[in-house]
Amino acid sequence: MPSNDAIVVKNLKKSYGKNSVLKGLNLTVKRGTMVALLGPNGAGKTTTVRIMSTLLNFDGGSVSIEGNDVKSDPEAVKSMIGLTGQSAAVDEILTGRENLIMMGQLYRLTKKSAVARADELLREFDLVKAGGRSVKTYSGGMRRRLDLAVSLIATPPVIFLDEPTTGLDPRSRLAMWAIINQLKAEGKTILLTTQYLEEADQLADNIVVIDGGKVIAEGTAKELKAKVGRDRLELTFAKESQLKDAVKALGKSVIDNDGRELTVTVMIADTNKDVKAALTSLEKAKIPIASMAIHKPTLDDVFLSLTGKTKKSAAPKAKKGKK
Amino acid sequence: MDSKSTVKLEFSKQPKPLLAIKDSLLMVKRSSTHIIRNRDQLIGTFFQPIMFLVLFTAVFNAVGLALPKGIDYLSFLMAGIIVQTVAFGSTTTSIAVANDLQRGIVDRFKSLPMSNLAVLNGHVISDVFRNGISTIVMLLTGLLFGFRPNASFSEWLVIIGILVIFTLAFSWLSAIMGVLAGSVEGVQWMSFLIVFPLTFASGAFAPTDSLASWIRPFAENQPITHVIEAIRSMMIGTPIGDHGWLALVWSIGIIVVCMPVAAYLFRKKTIKV
Numbered sequence: 001m002p003s004n005d006a007i008v009v010k011n012l013k014k015s016y017g018k019n020s021v022l023k024g025l026n027l028t029v030k031r032g033t034m035v036a037l038l039g040p041n042g043a044g045k046t047t048t049v050r051i052m053s054t055l056l057n058f059d060g061g062s063v064s065i066e067g068n069d070v071k072s073d074p075e076a077v078k079s080m081i082g083l084t085g086q087s088a089a090v091d092e093i094l095t096g097r098e099n100l101i102m103m104g105q106l107y108r109l110t111k112k113s114a115v116a117r118a119d120e121l122l123r124e125f126d127l128v129k130a131g132g133r134s135v136k137t138y139s140g141g142m143r144r145r146l147d148l149a150v151s152l153i154a155t156p157p158v159i160f161l162d163e164p165t166t167g168l169d170p171r172s173r174l175a176m177w178a179i180i181n182q183l184k185a186e187g188k189t190i191l192l193t194t195q196y197l198e199e200a201d202q203l204a205d206n207i208v209v210i211d212g213g214k215v216i217a218e219g220t221a222k223e224l225k226a227k228v229g230r231d232r233l234e235l236t237f238a239k240e241s242q243l244k245d246a247v248k249a250l251g252k253s254v255i256d257n258d259g260r261e262l263t264v265t266v267m268i269a270d271t272n273k274d275v276k277a278a279l280t281s282l283e284k285a286k287i288p289i290a291s292m293a294i295h296k297p298t299l300d301d302v303f304l305s306l307t308g309k310t311k312k313s314a315a316p317k318a319k320k321g322k323k
Numbered sequence: 324m325d326s327k328s329t330v331k332l333e334f335s336k337q338p339k340p341l342l343a344i345k346d347s348l349l350m351v352k353r354s355s356t357h358i359i360r361n362r363d364q365l366i367g368t369f370f371q372p373i374m375f376l377v378l379f380t381a382v383f384n385a386v387g388l389a390l391p392k393g394i395d396y397l398s399f400l401m402a403g404i405i406v407q408t409v410a411f412g413s414t415t416t417s418i419a420v421a422n423d424l425q426r427g428i429v430d431r432f433k434s435l436p437m438s439n440l441a442v443l444n445g446h447v448i449s450d451v452f453r454n455g456i457s458t459i460v461m462l463l464t465g466l467l468f469g470f471r472p473n474a475s476f477s478e479w480l481v482i483i484g485i486l487v488i489f490t491l492a493f494s495w496l497s498a499i500m501g502v503l504a505g506s507v508e509g510v511q512w513m514s515f516l517i518v519f520p521l522t523f524a525s526g527a528f529a530p531t532d533s534l535a536s537w538i539r540p541f542a543e544n545q546p547i548t549h550v551i552e553a554i555r556s557m558m559i560g561t562p563i564g565d566h567g568w569l570a571l572v573w574s575i576g577i578i579v580v581c582m583p584v585a586a587y588l589f590r591k592k593t594i595k596v
Contacts, residue, residue, distance in 0.1 A: 079436060083434050085430055087427035106346060109335070113331070
């Protein structure tokens with residue numbers, strides 16, 4: 001292998017007619033790491049993944065997967081990658097086990113290997129019981145798990161996960177996260193796309209934020225959040241006099257106090273230390289708290305701070321990103 | 324390749340053409356499983372031919388058509404209704420192709436190192452099996468109602484050959500309709516516009532020379548009529564004329580044209596927009 005980079009995307013361009021979807025996207029994923037491509041609907045996440053997995057042509061730039069160029073050697077790329085898309089790419093009528101065996105054979109595994117590997121994956125993905133049932137009867141979470149299992153059948157070193165948890169209920173999402181973390185622990189190179197900051201935060205080593213077909217920021221979750229603004233502690237009081245006392249007691253860490261709602265907002269850098277400090281100072285001043293909440297920066301905050309606009313889909317409920 | 328799998332994976336190292344055939348066989352297995360597990364379709368496979376045979380015999384017998392001497396309507400109808408059922412039945416291929424295109428599974432197949440034609444091969448070939456079952460059911464029903472064919476053993480082999488080639492031809496045509504229609508609803512009107520006139524404006528239900536004069540030139544020269552007349556004459560022992568070779572030429576011609584067109588359209592529709 002030429003370098004430590006499993007995925008290298010350079011100046012990638014793609015348009016549909018006059019509509020330019022990717023405007024010179026650059027991306028590098030080190031072997032054995034997980035990178036999250038974070039962005040709102042229409043940012044170009046799925047287009048990027050489809051290009052990287054040979055499903056889509058592109059107009060300019062280059063993409064190489066484990067040293068293989070997507071354009072000149074798509075067959076080599078196909079043998080390196082596993083793809084799990086937004087809609088589960090499995091056969092509805094076949095059973096889960098039949099799907100795995102068939103796809104294994106299409107990946108050129110011998111029948112014997114395909115069967116053994118199918119049974120192993122059904123165990124790993126908690127689908128042993130469901131394995132004999134038609135996929136039609138599966139829940140959304142089971143479908144996604146099966147879909148992911150199918151993409152792993154020939155143990156590819158590079159895995160693309162296109163919004164693997166979109167539309168899943170919280171429990172299925174957690175199960176999916178556990179599996180993804182397991183894959184990471186096994187040393188796979190993973191590129192994940194998501195609309196959820198929390199998901200990128202939980203799973204990825206590195207986050208690349210894209211919007212309008214370009215990378216607008218990248219870094220670890222911590223670095224991005226530092227750019228975006230930190231966690232905020234919101235304290236609400238019963239009386240206006242208490243609010244005034246609290247603002248005094250908390251001193252310069254207060255970033256906002258809303259007279260009408262009797263709430264003060266405190267910026268916190270270290271959840272443990274700063275929250276404790278704030279509560280201690282209120283206790284010393286004998287000011288009772290009516291309620292409190294910690295707010296994490298949301299994707300809206302990221303976009304507000306990086307692009308100066310809220311993401312299109314959630315504009316009405318967007319949080320006011322106070323600085 | 325990195326592998327945390329405890330299973331030792333072995334890859335087939337056969338030459339490419341052999342692997343392509345294996346892909347197609349896997350897809351035939353998949354499509355056949357679909358047919359077997361789709362209960363509605365299976366019921367259609369068995370009962371539609373019986374229904375058609377009984378109803379058409381009952382209705383048209385009453386009309387009293389000018390049939391060749393000494394031929395009862397059931398014997399006349401048999402070949403027509405078999406071919407009509409095959410033509411209608413091949414719509415299954417259109418629906419299967421359209422269904423695949425609407426689902427994410429096409430992406431999966433595309434990301435695999437498999438041959439592209441295999442998916443279509445699977446649908447088309449399994450359709451031949453399904454139509455074979457329909458044909459056998461129909462023949463048995465016919466026998467039950469008094470149909471007494473007098474084809475020799477070798478004539479039966481030719482009949483089977485023509486039917487298989489004709490089914491393949493129509494299934495490839497249907498594959499094109501499936502790709503173009505892109506949805507099950509689209510398939511329905513498309514097959515209505517194409518298959519319906521082809522089967523009814525033919526010698527299937529009445530001798531072509533008894534049809535209205537404006538439709539006769541079409542009915543006498545279109546492929547379905549040749550296929551029907553070829554099979555009919557062998558079954559009831561009338562002279563086959565030019566119908567035999569014309570049936571084969573038409574069917575093979577349709578395959579030669581439709582197969583690459585279907586493959587091309589399928590690829591175009593699925594890959595690299």
